[in-house]
Amino acid sequence: MKRVVILISGGGSNMEALIQSMNGDYPARPVLVLSNEPHAGGLKKAEAAGVPTAVVNHREYPDRPAFEAELLSQMEAFRPDIICLAGFMRVLTPDFVRRWEGRMLNIHPSLLPKYPGLRTHARAIAAGDTMSGCTVHLVTADLDAGPILGQAKVPVFPNDTEASLAQRVLAEEHRLYPSVLRRFATDGNGL
Numbered sequence: 268m269k270r271v272v273i274l275i276s277g278g279g280s281n282m283e284a285l286i287q288s289m290n291g292d293y294p295a296r297p298v299l300v301l302s303n304e305p306h307a308g309g310l311k312k313a314e315a316a317g318v319p320t321a322v323v324n325h326r327e328y329p330d331r332p333a334f335e336a337e338l339l340s341q342m343e344a345f346r347p348d349i350i351c352l353a354g355f356m357r358v359l360t361p362d363f364v365r366r367w368e369g370r371m372l373n374i375h376p377s378l379l380p381k382y383p384g385l386r387t388h389a390r391a392i393a394a395g396d397t398m399s400g401c402t403v404h405l406v407t408a409d410l411d412a413g414p415i416l417g418q419a420k421v422p423v424f425p426n427d428t429e430a431s432l433a434q435r436v437l438a439e440e441h442r443l444y445p446s447v448l449r450r451f452a453t454d455g456n457g458l
């Protein structure tokens with residue numbers, strides 16, 4: 268049974284989908300939900316689900332390495348096998364990423380390699396794309412550029428707004444992430 272630590276910054280809808288999937292014969296269980304934001308809505312959802320939570324507020328540290336040292340210490344205490352970034356909005360240093368390389372997953376709201384970074388839905392609409400979606404990938408030092416473990420596609424409609432497309436993609440994220448994590452926790456690469 269793989270031990271999963273989930274990192275969040277906000278509402279944690281992907282974290283919620285992951286936690287709700289990890290039961291029965293699912294080969295992984297959440298052992299900690301950790302947020303850099305003390306008031307992240309996802310913390311209450313994790314507590315309601317009985318998952319231990321922790322906060323490491325990045326504003327309380329003089330620099331990124333000091334923040335990540337505390338992050339590391341709190342995470343390692345739970346002996347994770349897999350780390351899932353789920354709406355985690357801090358860019359991690361290459362040193363931190365290297366420590367978890369091959370065991371840290373992220374979900375990104377575009378069909379990578381298209382639209383790494385932010386405002387993916389606005390960019391897809393502005394480009395006149397007729398299709399978009401989401402990607403689960405291994406985290407590497409290059410932002411949103413690690414090996415792709417799974418993708419899900421959605422149509423983009425002419426009258427779509429950033430909000431309507433985000434909502435359509437998010438629904439797919441909540442299906443994709445648990446499915447990829449199940450494969451990854453079973454055979455270690457999810458490829």
Ligand code: GRF
Binds near residue numbers: 278279355374376
């Ligand atoms: C989602 O668009 C997700 O793809 C990205 O962060 C956004 C919020 O995710 N990683 P969540 O609702 O906090 O899980």
